[in-house]
Amino acid sequence: MRAVIIGNSATAVGAIEALRAVDQRAEVLVVSEESHLIYSRPLLSHYLGGEIACSRLAYRPSDFYTRHDVTPLLETKATGIDVEGHRVLTANGAPIAYDKLLVATGGVPIVPPTPGIDTQGVFTFTRRSDVEGILAHLEKHGGSRAVVVGGGMIGIKATDALLKRGVHVTMIELAPRILGAALDSAASRLMTNLLTEAGVDVLTGNTITEIQSRDGRVCGVALREGAPIPADLIIFGIGVRPNTQVVQGTEVQVNRGIVVDEYMRTSAPDIYAAGDVAEAYDLVVDMNRTVAIWPNAYRQGAIAGAHMVGVETPDEGGVAMNAIEVHGVPAISVGNSNLEDEPGHEFLTDLDERAHRYKRLVLKDNRLVGAILVGRINRAGIYTGLIRHKIDVGASRAALMSEQFGLLSLPDRYRKHVVTGEGIEV
């Protein structure tokens, strides 16, 4: 049996590790247009920020492929799929036959068409080559002023990294507040305060209309509101959309991402999709959608890899979640965390703005559906577990918000499940 994986990131690793855990004989190939061995994308911001050297970007040890008996085909771009013929078509001509195929092409950065965009000093922030480009640009041309387009997770991480490099950042977000997909107004405000304290200019309800250049390099941006601002560097950190290009024109059903079932199977036989490219079940919002986060990518890859060799581990569903740190203050959001004034929902909050501390829990029908923690993130995973398992926490409301919150605050049966592994009755 030959399994082919298009993509070389968390999803591929999850698939390989799950597949090899049960099957040592299947042939496994990884097809990737990048030239690097598996590296961690989330670590790119730490690399950009100078916290780690590029040698630490590796997500697995360098002998990962040989140890798992995987053949990597790097710098090979997959251009299409011959579904009936079970072949992956590539840019260099030679098709690759498969018995099972996993499309793990991830996402492509969203870059709105902006006049002046084709100039030196404009970057996206998803690949290693992006970061290397940024670093090279900074080194070659100096540069102390950057504009980061996008006030979401990616934009925040890019900004925090640039701050560590001593670069002044202006962050521009189209929505009325930053991090609107994950945080509520109070948390957004806290994060904005932190950024401002760190010297970032945060502009919301705004966008760039033109990229200005001089001598072929970026020198500033024009805004929809307000005067243009000077800049040596532009980073687009708006977000990613599923990279579905390779299945265009095939019978594979695509919505925004590639639609998959609980085993990551697409509508085409023997083809799976997982990770940022897939649209899998989200158990908090109770529908399929793309949630482009690292844990989902790994887990979905593992489900697909296992299913390829006959092991069925159905996906219970993903949960949106993010962990970031701005100016030394951590912030975690899980589930339906950004809801405000939503009928049928209950909100428990505790805010200490001066101390940059915030905790907000969102409940529906006595079950936790969202959580935000800023500043103090101790044991945040307990809330994640409650969301994932839909535990009735009606009796524990007061305890949920307390400083001493722990497993003992929760229903006995759930606590015993976590501590000893006995089954839960939900």
Place this chain on the structure above:
Amino acid sequence: MSKRIVIHEEHCIGCRLCEVHCLVQHSSSKDIVKAYGGERSHLMPRLTVEEDGPVSFALQCRQCEEPSCVEACVSGAMHRDPLTGTVVCDEDVCVGCWMCIMVCPAGAIQQNLLGTRIASKCDLCYGAELPACVANCPNEALTFEVVDEKGAAS
């Protein structure tokens, strides 16, 4: 099969000797008086003692069959050691992104803010025959046993 720490809350007396010995085991000196002397400021126990009235227990990493932390770790620091089967954090690789803290259903991982700002969790006293907390619990509220499939948090 690898062994895991089994928690018997009915025998926990809340003395917190487990915290003391965890700390000493992970110190440089491995001597209790020295560890609590000069080394104290950058040591922290890798377990949490939960207490509510007379009910108490020491909680450390549950060594899950399907560890959420390994799944969520962006640097590959959280991994299952191929030799021992133990889920451990490679502290040279961890960058302190806190994803593991966000997903651990037991809340068993802590931020180590005393030194390098990375994640800190129980490593079963890596290499030792018996974890220090198990060896020193005066009432056998922690035992070290081979556990079946269901013996861990999901």
Place this chain on the structure above:
Amino acid sequence: MALSLATASFCIERDPARCIACQVCVRQCANDVHFYDADDDVVRSRDLTCVGCHRCVTLCPTQALSVRQNPLEFRPHANWAPAILRNIYKQAETGGMLLTGMGDDQPQRIYWDHMVLNASQVTNPSIDPVREPMELKTYLGSKPERLEITEDGEGATLRTEITPQLELDIPIMFSAMSYGSISFNACESLARAATEAGTYYNTGEGGLHPALYQYGPNTIAQVASGRFGVHLDYLNAAAALEIKIGQGAKPGIGGHLPGEKVTLDISRTRMIPQGTDALSPAPHHDIYSIEDLRQLIYAIKEATHYQKPVSVKVAAVHNIAPIASGIVRAGADIVAIDGLRGGTGAAPTMVRNNVGIPIELAIAAVDARLRAEGVRHRASLVAAGSMRCSADVVKAIALGADAVYIATSALVAMGCHLCQHCYTGKCNWGIATQDPYLTKRLNPNIGARRLGNLLRAWALEIKEMMGGMGINSIESLRGNRDHLRGIGLNAVELDALGIKAAGM
């Protein structure tokens, strides 16, 4: 408020070079002796409430603590000892009886320490217990006058009907300690150890918790004057029943469990309202004569269809010999005698220290009397009241007991340090308490293991001593007073014990 004249009995010594201020001692002391001073980041101690239980000393991870008797000295007085003065100060402040726990702590004559055992040498060889079988098994119950055996071609048949017997793999049982005076975990430890070792434990007057019914085959259920927890299932669950007339620590008075210790579980087990004092009356209010006792013994035998031996437990007092004789003739299968030094969870100090006679003299007197009357076989004798080691056990059997009951030794095996404050319910070792914070401290896995180890260790030593004496079974040791000699005893004592002086 007037000044209290109480001073600390003990002083805490803390080595500052070793103390790491981990606060384990703070958390573990039920008497709040240790406390953490956050300002100075040190742990300090208030000696006044220390009872000398050594919990903190044992748990301290750096062995930084020691407990000494308060060296506070009075002017020496041979008559008015400091302890006596302190008792009077206390009574002047409280107006109440002095209460205490465990057994007599005064320097009474301990006859075990004045008796020595024989060893075989030249005339008959000693037996090596490692190489030859040594029988520690014994049977408790009424033995028949004679055995009628018929023989035919195929073998022999026993015609005589034998009354119910308890089969003991070792001649040591756990004595009566009520659920209430001790924790459930302590009861469970005793039950499990007795089952594992092939012997019996006694419920005491607290009834039997339903969770312990599974150990019924190794349980002796007590029917005491308060009849706590006595119902048909209780009687049927046990292997034997014991009517408790008295106990060695407090002859003539009943039991007392303070209301604070009567939790929901205790309330259910004893069949009394929660939170009320459990007071057992001094006499059984249906036993006012020996005929009444006989009636109760047979009422119990009827209720249990004569399937189980019935024991009667009395305290060793003056005239114990005729009392025991009366009990045997009343139909008891076992007579248990509890001596002056026996322990208790709560008793008035004056009664504990001054009422009753030592078990050594009692057993000797009872055994001699029953033999003289020709009724020794009609009941087994069990000796209780401070058997501290295997040598005491051997001597008790040599004096005439069929088996012994141990209680204080069992509690010490589980961690008791004889601080004598059982009646406060704050036992730091989780034994004599119902406080859920404290009862956890006795893990029944550990308790049962330690008790089993104690029995195993004593069994090995008994075999060594018996082998040394050249005997290989308990029945050869029982009542074999010629194996004992007295040292430092006067003629009256030697005569009372029925033994010769060493050298004779």
